[in-house]
Amino acid sequence: MKDYLISHIKDVDGVTPVVLMNLMNRHFDYKLLDIYEVEEFMNEFLEQDLSCYEHIYITDLTVPESIYEKLKKHTCKDKFLIFDHHKTHMHAKKYSFVTLDMNECGTTLFYNYLKELYDIETPALNQYIESVKNLDLWLFEQEEDKISPILDSLFGLYGELRYIDEMTKRFLAVKEEFVLTPFEMELLKLEEEGKNRYINNRELRMIKAKLKNIPVGIAFAEKYRSELCHELLNRHPEIDVAVVINMGGGISFRSREVDVSLLAKEFGGGGHKLAAGLPINVEAIEKFLDVQFQGKI
Numbered sequence: 001m002k003d004y005l006i007s008h009i010k011d012v013d014g015v016t017p018v019v020l021m022n023l024m025n026r027h028f029d030y031k032l033l034d035i036y037e038v039e040e041f042m043n044e045f046l047e048q049d050l051s052c053y054e055h056i057y058i059t060d061l062t063v064p065e066s067i068y069e070k071l072k073k074h075t076c077k078d079k080f081l082i083f084d085h086h087k088t089h090m091h092a093k094k095y096s097f098v099t100l101d102m103n104e105c106g107t108t109l110f111y112n113y114l115k116e117l118y119d120i121e122t123p124a125l126n127q128y129i130e131s132v133k134n135l136d137l138w139l140f141e142q143e144e145d146k147i148s149p150i151l152d153s154l155f156g157l158y159g160e161l162r163y164i165d166e167m168t169k170r171f172l173a174v175k176e177e178f179v180l181t182p183f184e185m186e187l188l189k190l191e192e193e194g195k196n197r198y199i200n201n202r203e204l205r206m207i208k209a210k211l212k213n214i215p216v217g218i219a220f221a222e223k224y225r226s227e228l229c230h231e232l233l234n235r236h237p238e239i240d241v242a243v244v245i246n247m248g249g250g251i252s253f254r255s256r257e258v259d260v261s262l263l264a265k266e267f268g269g270g271g272h273k274l275a276a277g278l279p280i281n282v283e284a285i286e287k288f289l290d291v292q293f294q295g296k297i
């Protein structure tokens with residue numbers, strides 16, 4: 001029998017569970033989703049015949065309560081195991097098949113479970129998984145983890161499918177230490193230079209505003225959104241929250257201490273205390289544009 005994995009498409013934490021499944025030597029199907037696609041997908045998925053699957057894993061995605069209501073009554077409910085760390089998912093703590101921990105990331109929770117049952121653990125993988133966590137929980141500066149930002153860049157350069165492929169090949173070949181290829185190192189050097197130019201350029205166009213009475217810096221960017229937020233907060237102590245709008249994607253909020261998950265929730269989004277966001281849709285834009293602009297920097 002095979003397994004099924006449903007995980008988050010948008011970042012390294014979301015796609016690494018696919019890499020882990022690839023290392024397990026089991027047949028599996030998988031689906032990568034954005035956060036707002038979960039409900040619709042799950043409604044259809046639960047209508048299908050799932051009898052060919054032994055385990056159905058969901059990682060790094062918040063599953064809405066309406067889906068749990070259906071899941072409870074489903075004939076295949078015993079096949080489901082869910083691993084997540086989003087604040088918006090904590091309503092599901094009561095279910096025994098759900099592992100939730102906000103101090104971990106989707107990947108670490110899943111890895112900790114799998115490595116007890118399957119022979120996948122290697123020093124290289126342990127090192128990589130730690131960096132995925134530092135990246136996803138934004139701990140890489142305090143942990144002085146140099147690999148985390150590299151993973152983020154590689155994910156951006158490769159896209160999710162090739163990233164999964166590259167990492168799988170690497171962990172099958174090299175067990176001792178996580179390594180980059182010479183090609184990747186050269187690519188990252190070039191990318192780093194381009195990134196710095198991009199971030200400086202976006203910062204110059206940052207708008208200061210008050211959002212729900214919180215001083216924020218708003219910038220528009222399609223790339224390097226996490227790093228841009230980080231730089232805006234570092235370079236502008238007068239703002240409490242960095243807001244980056246990606247017209248083709250979503251709006252990201254980052255802060256040093258303000259709980260931005262609450263802020264994002266007001267506009268119909270969600271996330272973590274220091275990192276949250278919302279998809280761009282008409283309601284979000286309508287609510288969001290009702291801000292008091294305070295001029296350019």
Ligand SMILES: [Mn+2]
Nearest residue numbers: 013060106136
């Ligand atoms: Mn995550």
